[in-house]
Amino acid sequence: MTDLSFWILIHTTRTAPKPPGTPPSLSAGLIPPILSQARGVVLEVGPGSGSQMSSLKGPQITKIYGAEPCADLHEKLQSQANDHNLQDRYQILAAGASTDQIVKELLRGGFITSYKEGDTLFDTIICVRALCSISNPQTAASELYRLLRPGGRMLICEHVANPWTKPKGSIVARIVQQVYMICGWAFFIGDCRLNQDTARILLKAAEEDGGWAENNLEMAASFSTFPYLHGVLVKGS
Numbered sequence: 001m002t003d004l005s006f007w008i009l010i011h012t013t014r015t016a017p018k019p020p021g022t023p024p025s026l027s028a029g030l031i032p033p034i035l036s037q038a039r040g041v042v043l044e045v046g047p048g049s050g051s052q053m054s055s056l057k058g059p060q061i062t063k064i065y066g067a068e069p070c071a072d073l074h075e076k077l078q079s080q081a082n083d084h085n086l087q088d089r090y091q092i093l094a095a096g097a098s099t100d101q102i103v104k105e106l107l108r109g110g111f112i113t114s115y116k117e118g119d120t121l122f123d124t125i126i127c128v129r130a131l132c133s134i135s136n137p138q139t140a141a142s143e144l145y146r147l148l149r150p151g152g153r154m155l156i157c158e159h160v161a162n163p164w165t166k167p168k169g170s171i172v173a174r175i176v177q178q179v180y181m182i183c184g185w186a187f188f189i190g191d192c193r194l195n196q197d198t199a200r201i202l203l204k205a206a207e208e209d210g211g212w213a214e215n216n217l218e219m220a221a222s223f224s225t226f227p228y229l230h231g232v233l234v235k236g237s
């Protein structure tokens, strides 16, 4: 990572509540129905300051591990877990989206007692606006896929490169994304890339098994500078 300080400042500063009647953002509307499909042992990748906590309270979730490598966000993340009465179920891992780091933290905390290559650990893996910030997204996605149990789900809500070659895409929005990137978007917004083809990365991650058993990914706001890839991927049993 380069410099997350600006992003951390935004996400740890208390802001005034939005006035009643303010419409929810696009992603705020997309995320809860997707996260309602989380169950069992869950890994939340890059939870940041815990903005998805309210969607993780369902009784079908037994444990949630939040793999957040940025230690400066842990205090806010923990307080969000406490505020949502999830302190017994939400466990912060000081880890990035890599098998080595996740397993090391799980062993250190006594959450698992052993691990051998090929072991699967999670029923659900959540990636909400996380793969855009991970420096080696293909490696991370492939490792996350391998950690997912057979029949497990990957829940996705990620902003991605504008699909400008598709009928609903926009070349103007794609150019604007490039301009933002040239002007330092990634530097100011915690390494975030606006121009990533995350669908391709996720599909490639499952190629070793012949692909995902189910792929319900869709695009929202395909015409915009912030189109969202969202939906559920299910690993074969």
Ligand SMILES: C[S@@+](CC[C@H](N)C(=O)[O-])C[C@H]1O[C@@H](n2cnc3c(N)ncnc32)[C@H](O)[C@@H]1O
Binding pocket: 001, 045, 046, 047, 048, 049, 050, 051, 052, 067, 068, 069, 070, 073, 095, 096, 097, 098, 128, 129, 130, 133, 134, 135, 190, 192
């Ligand atoms: C744009 S923020 C999104 C936070 C949260 N998911 C949300 O939607 O509000 C990206 C998050 O990914 C985290 N991150 C960066 N590199 C990561 C990595 N290699 N593995 C896991 N998380 C990472 C950042 O620390 C940050 O918390």
